[in-house]
Amino acid sequence: MTASQYLINSSREYAIYVCSTRAIPAVQDGLKHGQRIALWLLCRRADKLKTFALSGLMGYERLYVHGETSANNTIGLLAAPYKNNVPMIEGLGQFGNRVAPVEGIGAPRYTEVRRAKAAEAIMYRDLDLVPLKDNYDGSNKEPVHFLPLLPMVLLNGISGVAVGWSTEILPRSLKGLIQATQDALNGAKTIRGLEPHFERYNIAVRPLAANQYEFSGKAEIVDTSTARVTELPPGTSLENFRKRLIQMEEAETINRFIDRSTDCIDIEVKFTRGHLRNWDEPKLLDFFKLREKNTERVVVINWNGSSIVTYSDPAQLVRDFVQWRLGWYTTRFEKLSSDTSHERNYWVILRTLFQAGFTKKLGTFPNRALMEEEVTKVTKKAKVEVFDGQMDRVLSLATYRWTKEFEAEVERKIAGFDADLASYAETLADPKKLKAVYAGELDELKKLKV
Template sequence: MSDMFNTPQATETLSIKEYAEKAYLDYSMYVILDRALPHVGDGLKPVQRRIVYAMSELGLKSSAKYKKSARTVGDVIGKFHPHGDSAAYEAMVLMAQDFSYRHPLVDGQGNWGSADDPKSFAAMRYTESKLTKYADVLLGELGQGTVDWQPNFDGSLDEPVVLPAQVPNLLLNGTTGIAVGMATDIPPHNLREVVNATIHLLDYPDATVDALCGHIQAPDFPTDAEITTSPEEVRDIYRTGRGSIKMRAAWQREDGAVVLNALPYQVSGSKVLEQIAAQMQAKKLPMVSDLRDESDHENPTRLVIVPRSNRVDLDAMMSHLFATTDLERSYRVNLNVIGMNGRPGVRSLDQLLRDWVQFRRQTVRRRLEYRLEKVLKRLHILEGYLVAYLNIDEVIRIIREEDEPKAELMARFALSDIQADAILDLKLRNLAKLEEMKIRGEQSDLSDERDGLEKTLSSNALMTKLIRGELVDIAHEYGDDRRSHLVQVEEAKAFSELELTSADPMTVVVSEKGWIRAARGHDIDPETLNYKSGDAFKFAALGRSNQTTVVFDSTGRAYSIPTHQLPSARGQGEPLTGRISPPSGATFEGLMTGTEHQKFLLASDAGYGFVAKFSDLVAKNKAGKAVLSLPKGAQVMPPVAVPERQNLLVAAATTEGRLLIYPLADLPELAKGKGNKIIGIPTARAQSREELLVGLLVFGDDDILQVNSGRQHLKLRLSDLEHYRGERGRRGNRLPKGFQKVSGLVIAQ
């Protein structure tokens, strides 16, 4: 006894690293193969397959009565799937929701959730269920030797390794799953399209993805929302097995309002309304006045968005909502499945369908071989019955009188063991029914069936024809029209902050010390505003609250500030340096507001300049952007607004009393730079600042040009201007005596 206890036991020594690696890899393979990823054959994950099989074992076919869902879940977790009941029930609920599955497998009675809240289903003790008719496509051939079987978790029962699906259910219903280190996201598709593509692959085994896409346009979700992904992108997804599909809600105009009648896949209408309402409360949707949810039984989705007026651009408003709410969603596509080789992998569309066709060929071959074996066994038995019929009196005598009737029958009539058992198993009343014509008729029918089966099994063409015919029948019975239509639309674009701001008239004011503020209205006299001690008015610009204000500094840089963000003119404003970051020592020399297409004439007092669009002056950061390059010693002139008129002229005056007038079109339109010569000032005189550009104006040929020189004013009409007209860049002609020191040019009122 003591020796037994002292015998050393065999042990295996493993390092923690090796043990941890092995344990994690084993767990990973379990999750990948037995939990998260679907099989290409039936398109189901293990829990889904076990639910469908358990329901069929309970007799819950589509023609049966409903049974409590708790009964089904109990069978699933007790016999096949040793996991939580809530996980099994949720998987079952998903297969019953017609807004989640393109072709539901479970027919539910009771509360199974709604498209608005898929998780609102009742507990399994309240709901009842059975299989749908479509489930027959997965189960119809199960008992015909078509698939392999495996022991359940405790070895007490057998369960199918995969169901003998008669269509590519993997693509029809799609699935999602997260494994270890990999995931799958397969969208649902239209049955008719998938069957047509499969038939095409049967006829042309080398068919490309492009050829198959001639039949499968795109995924087909269980919603009438629109797929906006381009056909080229869809084909790329099917080629690589990865990508994303974009969907947006379907809407229409109705009495000036927007009516949403279909939402993207798995999008909640109440959540969309919450998102829109939140934007309205944040004053980011000033064009919307009301929201209504008018959904009912006849219209499961009917959301109404009422604009504030009939002038609202509904297309632009919907584009903004598509970009900022769940009215447009992207769905990841990752065609990662367990293939016929038992390994997971991302596959292209043609690889998926080829794998399924291979699976279907194997399934049909096994079905035919199983049936052929049954036919041959029955023919063998019929041969024995025929012998019994022809010698019925002798057979009855042997059965009545012999001690070993089976052995005697086999010896007397050369019967096999099976034939003898079949004769002995006949009831007495059936002996009279053993009529020769009936036996020979059944023999003939079964012989014809045997010949047909053997012919099909030996011919690849006949096998293909059989599979094609069965696919056509299924498409005819279960197929329907596409629900998710493909549309070509522009990319959704959200409104900018400025576009959402009301267009109120504003007067922007900058003081000499660089303080800025904005007053509502255009009738403000900025000089009468209150300024800080030692400060005063410098310049102002008229614009609107939904426009941008651009400040021009002494170095030729432009800075942008949204007008609606400027402090009110009721106070004294705030320093510009708190909003922007100009170079040290720079001063502010210009102020502009306007639309993006409005133009301004920018110039230096050295006599160079160009015309710039307002959009080119808008900067994206606090440091601004360099716009006007200054010649040596030159300073910035205040920007001059260009009116939106025809036949505009430029008037330029220098400190020497010279005036030059020419068409504005002679100056270039640039985004930045030094520009061209506006008026001819000798370089040496400009650098020494002996002569400078002092007056600059853009006006029309019907305006009266006024030259200011101190308190004196000279008004020049069209006829007076001819003396000063010349080519751009010339010196210009001298003004009359008394106007040698020009202080500015304005348009006379």
């Protein structure tokens, strides 16, 4: 490698690192680095823990280097119900509300988090297959990406800006994303379910053009001098809307307003008598600037993890995701076959020892070494290989276990493994069967209550 090539590769790696940690999600699991680490440390924990304890653990495990404040913010946003259609972390305590989606997140010393059921069902699949890599100093392992059942990058909405790149991905409903994934799996020409959706907001969505949408809040005319605003578009905070109303008061375009917003948006606005007589709802929305336009830009870290790609059509991303995920079903069944073959081999060793009359010699071995020598002699003669750890398992079997009943159990075990191996081989040989497994898991996902 030349010096110039080295510099180019190093610069590219650093650029991708900056994008993936700060702004651009990975296409495989829809996560940025800090989010992935938080979910990774929670995935095998059934208990709850303080938010600040999880952020501290991210640093303690040497998997996150950007400080506790950044980690706390990452965890809080993953658990915030008004920032996610389906939160991947279950928050216990105050994690925001409609009035204050982010500002209302409690201090990390007062809130607790735990593994979410949605994450178990969608994100934490095939954990034994998740590819790992060294952390920054080689002292620990971290996931390259998870293996979710759905293209998670389209579920909760993501925005971010890094040097040279920015992304603005709109959220979709869980039900719609399942439908889109099923359509792609079935090879449908039209992918349904990809309309933007804000789960806990009463927002009207109107498509304008390719990847362009208009989001509208809600307002109603109570009488000829009173209007009520009951929803704001997603890009408008309550605080900014209040400032807008104060400016209207000062300009005398409204008389006054009363903000009764607590768990939901509820603002009463007073006008001069009869002012709203000829108004309708569309005019009211325009007056309060409760319509906003948004252009979606699906910019993600590519499948190879070393470049950035832009999808002009979210449906194509779903199709690509399904093909990528199907490849991991092949990997799953290959591993199942390998693990089953390994376990079957142990039981074949036991059968071989039974057939060779090994049980008659039990109790005659003065030490473990001579017993191991006899087992090695029998297995070599029968041309049965002994894999790592299997000799210890055989030698550790209590003498009372070597009975006729146990011999029958050995035969049943081997028959069961043979049936499993035949099933795995049949599935691996037929792409339709692999698709059927994926389709079945997507159907199960429809039962998920979030």
